[in-house]
Amino acid sequence: MISLLRKFLRPTLRQQLEDGVREALRRYADRRTAPDLRVYVSTDLVPPGMSTGLWARDEEAHLKRFAAQWAQDHNIARAGLRVEVVMLDTKREFAFVKPLG
Numbered sequence: 001m002i003s004l005l006r007k008f009l010r011p012t013l014r015q016q017l018e019d020g021v022r023e024a025l026r027r028y029a030d031r032r033t034a035p036d037l038r039v040y041v042s043t044d045l046v047p048p049g050m051s052t053g054l055w056a057r058d059e060e061a062h063l064k065r066f067a068a069q070w071a072q073d074h075n076i077a078r079a080g081l082r083v084e085v086v087m088l089d090t091k092r093e094f095a096f097v098k099p100l101g
Contacts, residue, residue: 013045013095017059020097021067021083025076028099034071035099036082039063042093056085 011019017039028035039059046055064083071081 013041014059014062016095017041017063017097018066020095021063022070024097024099025067025071025074029074029076034067034076034081037063037067037084038098038100039083039085039095040098041085041087041095043087043089044093045095046087052087056087060085 020039021037024037025034041056041059043052046052060083063085064081067081067083071077
């Protein structure tokens with residue numbers, strides 16, 4: 001029962017990545033520039049039946065729009081803002097966002 005409840009309360013992969021983008025941009029807010037972002041995702045997290053390349057392109061476009069809107073809402077210059085999704089085939093499932101200064 002508890003594991004079922006935990007599963008419903010766990011954020012989705014997209015929400016986790018948006019939180020990572022938000023945190024990376026927040027760290028750069030005092031510099032008034034938006035960093036390039038590199039998103040690392042394990043291929044095991046891609047929804048079943050979807051190609052990793054297609055998923056990566058869709059997620060990259062979504063995160064770019066999300067980052068640009070968040071930066072604009074918080075008065076962070078977003079000139080040259082890039083988001084790159086890197087798919088890694090590993091034995092561990094993970095997803096994280098790394099700002100590139």
